[in-house]
Amino acid sequence: MKLRGAAEDLRRKGLRVREGEPLWRYTTVRTGGPAALMVFPQRVSELEVLWEYLSRRAVPCFWLSGGSKVLFADEGFAGVVVNLRGLKGLRELSPGRIEVLCGTPIAALIAYGLKRGFGGVEFLAGIPATVGGAIFMNAGAFGKSMGELVEELWVLNDEGLKRVSGEPRLFAYRRFRGPKGVLLKAIVRLKPASPAKVRERIFGFLAARRGKQPLGRPSFGCAFKNPAEGPAAGFLLEKAGLKGRSRGQALISPKHANFILNLGGARSGDILALMEEARERVFGRFGISLEPEVQIVGRG
Ligand SMILES: Cc1cc2nc3c(=O)[nH]c(=O)nc-3n(C[C@H](O)[C@H](O)[C@H](O)COP(=O)(O)OP(=O)(O)OC[C@H]3O[C@@H](n4cnc5c(N)ncnc54)[C@H](O)[C@@H]3O)c2cc1C
Structure with missing residues (x-):
């Protein structure tokens, strides 16, 4: 295995590395086996060193941020998981133009806006995501x-660090269509807004979320994307009778059929089996093939 020696090599380069790190600890759904290696870059320069190292070796690699849209296999991941959460920080370049590192939690960006009198990102309040993950998943x-908020972004790939203008064509439904690579940082544009108004919007969005979504148990938000047209995935899943279906400790929420919950000790295999059943039932009933929104990693 090409990973042999990689942990020592990377440590010698000053990177923090853990072997056999349990992935469930890093996902909001709290499932997933071990990562052969997990690396924790804390600075952009460390990420560049790591990219250079990994790109010269055919080692499977996964870029992990908040872990709120990832389902790792119970067998784990036989490669390098790069944990980007240490790359965080923000600074205001000019009023409302904020440069944010990819691992910064969305909550920190919202809080910064609130403090400084800027808003526009409150609609993501309550999402346990990072800025990089939220951009990558749009x-x-x-x-x-x-x-809609991204003015510029920087992607690290084999051509080096590329600056990209945040044009609308780069963003599709739950997808970033820009250059392949790691999103390193972005300039996000917020609008002037009184802290009272921003606070009111945050509470409004949080209340709307609580009303519709089961937030008391681990999950990764919606399991399936909405079809390009017609009813939402949650509606189709509900009409196909999936609310309340369970496998092991995984449950399709009786409150919102597109949420799969971990009741405690669920396995990724249970969740995948429920997703398979859900897709088959929706296809059987409506002839619509639902596409997973969650990133399924490390199977097979
Ligand atoms: C309770 C709950 C509610 C949610 N509600 C919503 C919602 O309303 N709307 C919504 O869209 N989502 C929602 N989500 C899902 C999730 O928060 C988003 O998809 C989020 O954007 C994922 O960000 P993350 O930082 O957790 O990314 P991760 O889950 O760590 O990664 C997601 C994907 O992005 C890639 N990625 C992450 N960071 C980078 C990077 N810097 N460079 C390149 N690739 C990267 C990963 O490789 C992976 O493929 C919800 C989740 C939960 C648990």
Whole structure:
């Protein structure tokens, strides 16, 4: 295995590395086996060293941020998981133009706006995501999505660090269509807003979320994307009678059929089996093939 020696090599380069790190600890759904290696870059320069090292070796690699849209296999991941959460921080370049490192929690960006009198990202309040993950997934809610706020972004790939203008064409439904690579940082544009108004919007969005979504148990939010047209995935799943279906300790929420909950000790295999059953039933009933929104990693 090409990983032999990689842990020592990377440590010698000053990177923090753990072997056999349990992945469930790093996902919001709390499932997943061990990562052969997990690396924790704390600075952009460390990420660059790591990229250089990994790109010269054919080692399977996964970029992990908040872990709120990832389902790792129970067998784990036989490669390098790069944990990007240590790369965090933000600074205001000019009023409302904020440079944010990829591992910064969305909550920190919202809080910064609140403190400084800027808003526009409150629609993501309550999502346990990072800025990098929210851009990569073009996270959205209440008719708005993250891509709308991005003015510029920087992607690290084999061509080096590429600066990209945050044009609308780069963002599709729950997808970033820009250059492949790691999103390193972005400039996000917020709008002037009184702290009272921002606070009111945060509470409003949080209340709307609590009303519709089961937030008391571990999950990864919606399991399936909404089809390009027609009813939402949650509606189709509900009409196909999936609310309340369970496998092991995994349950399709009786409150919102597109949420799969970990009741405690669920396995990724249980969740995958429920997703398979859900897809088959929706296809059988409506002829619509649902596409997973969650990133399924390390199977097979
Ligand atoms: C309770 C709950 C509610 C949610 N509600 C919503 C919602 O309303 N709307 C919504 O859109 N989502 C929602 N989500 C899902 C999730 O929060 C988003 O998809 C979020 O954008 C994922 O960000 P993350 O930092 O957790 O990314 P991760 O889950 O760590 O990663 C997701 C994907 O992005 C890639 N990635 C992450 N960071 C980078 C990077 N810096 N560079 C390159 N690739 C990267 C990963 O490789 C992976 O493929 C919800 C989740 C939960 C648990």
